[in-house]
Amino acid sequence: MKSIKLLCFDLDDTLWLSDPVIQRAEVTFYTYLNDVAPALTARFSPEALRSHRLAYLTRYPELKHQVSRWRLASLSDALKISGYSSQSDDIAQKAFSIFIEARQKITLFPHCEKIIEELSKHYMLISLTNGNADLGLQAVSQYFTASYKAEQLNAAKPDPALFLKALSIASCSPEEAIHIGDNIIDDITGAKSAGLLTIQACLKADSPAPHTLADDHFTDWLELPKKIEQLRIR
Ligand SMILES: [Mg+2]
Incomplete structure (x- = not known):
């Protein structure tokens, strides 16, 4: 476990x-x-x-x-x-x-907010983006401890800087963290090389196939808690 x-x-x-x-x-x-x-x-x-x-x-x-x-x-x-x-x-x-x-005029994926709320009761949540979306303007940000953009650290995923920042805020080791993202290079390869576990988000009609480096993947937000639990007991 x-x-x-x-x-x-x-x-x-x-x-x-x-x-x-x-x-x-x-x-x-x-x-x-x-x-x-x-x-x-x-x-x-x-x-x-x-x-x-x-x-x-x-x-x-x-x-x-x-x-x-x-x-x-x-x-x-x-x-x-x-x-x-x-x-x-x-x-x-x-x-x-x-x-x-x-x-900032985004529409969350179905079930995303409910699942984020549920996960926030058990884990610390931190968002890491290479773009300029401002999570702080969304209601769902209330469940996140912190949010970082590449422009704040002047380093973008797959560079380990953003992952290391999140680990330092959570005071945990890479093996105690899972990164969840869609991009094979930035999210999966990047988080893997920083030592984190990874779950690939395959939520678009044209999402790339799950990558061999990803520890798991999900196609609907409702699946995510179970995928996290499976990684935890693996
Ligand atoms: Mg992305």
């Missing part, structure tokens, strides 16, 4: 489906820009703006784990290119706030 003290959770595509949220946030972001900076949207289609953002990262690789600062700085640069030199930072800041607000 293992002693499990900590459950770490990825957010996007683990607690909620991420694609529709990001797509809606991108549309809201671009629509706003079209209203306030038409010279920008005349020059940059949504795809071109995305390409510009990616190219910006090759110039400023230090922004790699700073997803919010990266979006803000690359937009400000695109605004300058489009002739909004003195207003570029202000417009970028407002457009980013609109994006980030839309980014």
